[in-house]
Amino acid sequence: MTERFDGSKVWAGLAPEHQAEIGAVALELISAWWAQEQSPDQFDGNDPVLRAAEAADHALINELRQVVVDALPMTAFNAPDGKPLLPSRLGPFCRNCGCTQENACVPSCWWVEDDLCSSCAKEAAR
Numbered sequence: 758m759t760e761r762f763d764g765s766k767v768w769a770g771l772a773p774e775h776q777a778e779i780g781a782v783a784l785e786l787i788s789a790w791w792a793q794e795q796s797p798d799q800f801d802g803n804d805p806v807l808r809a810a811e812a813a814d815h816a817l818i819n820e821l822r823q824v825v826v827d828a829l830p831m832t833a834f835n836a837p838d839g840k841p842l843l844p845s846r847l848g849p850f851c852r853n854c855g856c857t858q859e860n861a862c863v864p865s866c867w868w869v870e871d872d873l874c875s876s877c878a879k880e881a882a883r
């Protein structure tokens with residue numbers, strides 16, 4: 758597997774005050790998502806709680822990005838060659854098409870190598 762962004766490792770290296778800030782914003786973001794999911798009017802938009810929770814969602818995603826940027830240089834998200842790292846929790850993905858276990862090709866595919874799916878292997882064989 759190619760190098761990944763290891764959130765557990767990076768988190769362990771953060772100062773406690775940064776952990777506290779990032780953790781609090783992340784939990785508040787989850788509460789905004791939860792409030793949206795629990796809305797009885799999820800699809801017609803007349804629920805004031807839904808509207809407020811959507812605003813919180815937007816604001817908290819921006820705030821999460823900001824508290825992370827304050828805690829870490831963006832280079833922490835890059836490989837030594839400067840390319841962005843994918844998260845380690847993603848699991849395997851196809852080096853050719855980017856499909857994953859949770860987002861497979863249609864018709865469905867399987868792994869023929871650690872990072873190559875059967876759809877792409879078939880295409881390469883043509």
Ligand SMILES: [Zn+2]
Pocket residue numbers: 851852853854855856873874875876877878
């Ligand atoms: Zn593929």
Ligand SMILES: [Zn+2]
Pocket residue numbers: 851854856857861862866867874875876877
């Ligand atoms: Zn695939």
